[in-house]
Amino acid sequence: MEPSTTARRAVITAEALDDVLIALTAAGYQPVGPVVRDSAIVLDALGSAADLPHGRGTETSPGHYRLRDRSDGAVFGHSTGPQSWKQYLHPARRKLWSADRDPASGDFAPEPVAEVPVRYAFVGVRPCDLAAIRILNRALRRDENAEGPFIVAVECGDPGATCFCASTGSGPGCTDSGEGYDLALTELTGSAGHRFLVTVGTARGASILDAVPHAAAPQSAVMTARRIVAEARGRMGRTLPDTDLRVLLARSAEAERWDDVASRCLACGNCTMVCPTCFCTSVEDTTDLTGDHAERWESWDSCFDIDYSYIHGGAVRTSAKSRYRQWLTHKFGTWHDQFGSSGCVGCGRCIAWCPVGIDVTEELAALDETIEPETAR
Amino acid sequence: MTGKPKVAVFKFASCDGCQLTLLDCEDELLALADAVEIAHFTEATRTSLPGPYDLALVEGSITTPEDAERIEQVRAQSKFLVVIGACATAGGIQALRNFGDVREFTQAVYARPDYISTLAHSTPIADHVPVDFELRGCPIDRGQLLEVITAFLAGRKPRIPDRSVCYECKARGLVCVTVAHGTPCLGPVTHAGCGAICPAFARGCFGCFGPARGANTPALIELLHQQGESPERIARFFHTFNAASPAFAKASQDAAAPEDMP
Numbered sequence A: 001m002e003p004s005t006t007a008r009r010a011v012i013t014a015e016a017l018d019d020v021l022i023a024l025t026a027a028g029y030q031p032v033g034p035v036v037r038d039s040a041i042v043l044d045a046l047g048s049a050a051d052l053p054h055g056r057g058t059e060t061s062p063g064h065y066r067l068r069d070r071s072d073g074a075v076f077g078h079s080t081g082p083q084s085w086k087q088y089l090h091p092a093r094r095k096l097w098s099a100d101r102d103p104a105s106g107d108f109a110p111e112p113v114a115e116v117p118v119r120y121a122f123v124g125v126r127p128c129d130l131a132a133i134r135i136l137n138r139a140l141r142r143d144e145n146a147e148g149p150f151i152v153a154v155e156c157g158d159p160g161a162t163c164f165c166a167s168t169g170s171g172p173g174c175t176d177s178g179e180g181y182d183l184a185l186t187e188l189t190g191s192a193g194h195r196f197l198v199t200v201g202t203a204r205g206a207s208i209l210d211a212v213p214h215a216a217a218p219q220s221a222v223m224t225a226r227r228i229v230a231e232a233r234g235r236m237g238r239t240l241p242d243t244d245l246r247v248l249l250a251r252s253a254e255a256e257r258w259d260d261v262a263s264r265c266l267a268c269g270n271c272t273m274v275c276p277t278c279f280c281t282s283v284e285d286t287t288d289l290t291g292d293h294a295e296r297w298e299s300w301d302s303c304f305d306i307d308y309s310y311i312h313g314g315a316v317r318t319s320a321k322s323r324y325r326q327w328l329t330h331k332f333g334t335w336h337d338q339f340g341s342s343g344c345v346g347c348g349r350c351i352a353w354c355p356v357g358i359d360v361t362e363e364l365a366a367l368d369e370t371i372e373p374e375t376a377r
Numbered sequence B: 001m002t003g004k005p006k007v008a009v010f011k012f013a014s015c016d017g018c019q020l021t022l023l024d025c026e027d028e029l030l031a032l033a034d035a036v037e038i039a040h041f042t043e044a045t046r047t048s049l050p051g052p053y054d055l056a057l058v059e060g061s062i063t064t065p066e067d068a069e070r071i072e073q074v075r076a077q078s079k080f081l082v083v084i085g086a087c088a089t090a091g092g093i094q095a096l097r098n099f100g101d102v103r104e105f106t107q108a109v110y111a112r113p114d115y116i117s118t119l120a121h122s123t124p125i126a127d128h129v130p131v132d133f134e135l136r137g138c139p140i141d142r143g144q145l146l147e148v149i150t151a152f153l154a155g156r157k158p159r160i161p162d163r164s165v166c167y168e169c170k171a172r173g174l175v176c177v178t179v180a181h182g183t184p185c186l187g188p189v190t191h192a193g194c195g196a197i198c199p200a201f202a203r204g205c206f207g208c209f210g211p212a213r214g215a216n217t218p219a220l221i222e223l224l225h226q227q228g229e230s231p232e233r234i235a236r237f238f239h240t241f242n243a244a245s246p247a248f249a250k251a252s253q254d255a256a257a258p259e260d261m262p
């Protein structure tokens, strides 16, 4: 796809990243982005650009994640980590309301929790995660026109071995569509110096760029950025089988492969918690010792938890086989019917962070191989 | 019944750590004392009121013939019987005797082994009497204990999820020690409840809360094996506070004899 020719583009130096953070803070945003902690790249508040993972890359494979040093000093030379923007958009635990008993009447009146909205600026959102934010908002029925966090996206030049965004159509670039970000960066580390090509996505993005020292983007920088993304596309770690996954999964309900994967699956739920689009929650009420105070909490739940399918009389999906099948079938198949797209953006988190390294692309390929071609396609 | 519900705390073979958790509820202790009548709790008070009790909290495992009888009496006097901790729910660390010869041990340790009257096995309370709820942990978690007491007072189900430690680890935003550091961790097969304390300090889970429901221990054994752990070491991972829980007992046996595994 050709990059949009109408978008405003500029070039900033690597040092100017700090000015971007200063401009965001001055505009009332709280910048959050990638930082190194406990030998991984996680998301946290950014005080300055020095907090970003300069010169740190990642090495991933099924069930495996390690940091490595990069000789090019790239700031965004890593692929996705154990966390995603979901932790800000859809936190692991959230109080919905609390209620106290009125001593006179004995009644309860629920008090909604006064949430002070934080104006986040998400810095370093990968193209797969841009797509994930869209999908998550749709699943949570969030108002698409409401003012969301400021988004500084970064195109990917060095996909991880567990990435397959080219198969899901969500990366490794994001500037061709011009959607979902306020500013998009492409990191240039070549002989012309460490710079970023900036593509403006929105008016508020333009005003941040205006507050930062920048130069008009030379055509050569645009061409280099385009080449970096095209090369990244050619170096994807993984691919999805080239078939209609909805049809494949609909026909695979009785496949023997589910027994095979269930023997390896720990049913630990890590895949769903690291997935940037898995949104399931449970809602629970608590009371205190006096019985005069009650609270309602929403917290992350998972189709891998036996109690998630608990209905009157018992749980419906007691076997790990049925739970794994539920997850994969929903994510890649029935998600289309429910939300009009796949639930997967090819970020590869579930592959790297599955302790036993179960690989969704491999499982889908195995299903594809065993299902009769004429019935699957 | 008039007045406040009567709560009693009983000890069997144990270290007292779990009942100590009750005294550890500093901020909530006054509210608790307001809400219930502590009828029997020798660690806290000399006062001991006779039963029946509305709620009995039972710590410890059954290791002597006397205790096997005493738990029957506790059960008979208690409307609800909640067992707390790895000893009461799985036999505790002392259940390692179940895998050896207790007579041999007593002969090696005591000058007069004939003074020792003990059972060959350390067993959980539920092996002897019906139990209304099992609260896991070595020791139990303070917040979970309060939740269980509160739930029984309110007549509702305790909110104690039976799932893996990984849920708590990820909800806290911790980095997986197995995936990112290659550290052996029992989290994926261990019952949640501790709040993922050990991974928060970059340690693998020790399995203090025992097996999670449906734990796939063969898959974890295979992973530990790939991480370079020897069969003996893997067997020992499962041979701690919950060694005699059926899932972990089987896992240590499977790990020690990998060729017999399915």
Ligand code: SF4
Pocket (backbone or CB within 6 Å): A264, A265, A266, A267, A268, A269, A270, A271, A272, A304, A353, A354, A355, A356, A357, A358
């Ligand atoms: S696929 Fe992996 S991460 Fe997901 S539940 Fe199974 S073992 Fe856990």
Ligand code: SF4
Pocket (backbone or CB within 6 Å): A271, A274, A275, A276, A277, A278, A331, A343, A344, A345, A346, A347, A348, A349, A350, A351, A360
């Ligand atoms: S299913 Fe896996 S690869 Fe797809 S979006 Fe979720 S975590 Fe990423």
